[in-house]
């Protein structure tokens with residue numbers, strides 16, 4: 001026969017289960033967060049665009065927003081940036097694209113990408129919103145130059161800037 005204390009405890013746990021719905025737990029377990037990255041020229045571009053620089057901020061609490069600010073790039077040029085899945089000291093810098101569904105396609109809808117065009121001074125800022133929620137497989141932000149520019153410059157990679165994502 002259960003003691004009075006055990007009965008009271010059972011009732012308490014039942015009440016907690018009913019009312020709590022794991023509210024605090026859900027927040028703690030939810031993916032997402034905020035990250036920032038300081039972008040620096042990759043080895044392939046350090047000699048070509050040594051003044052290139054930038055910052056990226058990723059915030060994700062339900063929906064995701066990625067803000068990118070860059071300077072020192074080529075004027076009036078269209079670049080592309082992605083969230084990548086490896087650190088900038090990997091080869092190639094940043095590895096592959098971060099995929100929302102690791103078993104899914106490496107394509108729009110399963111990756112986070114920003115396209116932007118620099119102004120006449122090589123500066124740009126861009127913000128992209130997405131329903132995709134980065135997790136701890138998201139390691140870096142990589143900015144890609146147009147392939148024809150990389151080819152013209154004789155660069156062996158179109159990866160101009162890379163920055164490691166750091167959780168805030």
Ligand SMILES: [Cu+2]
Pocket residue numbers: 081082083084097142144
């Ligand atoms: Cu990329």
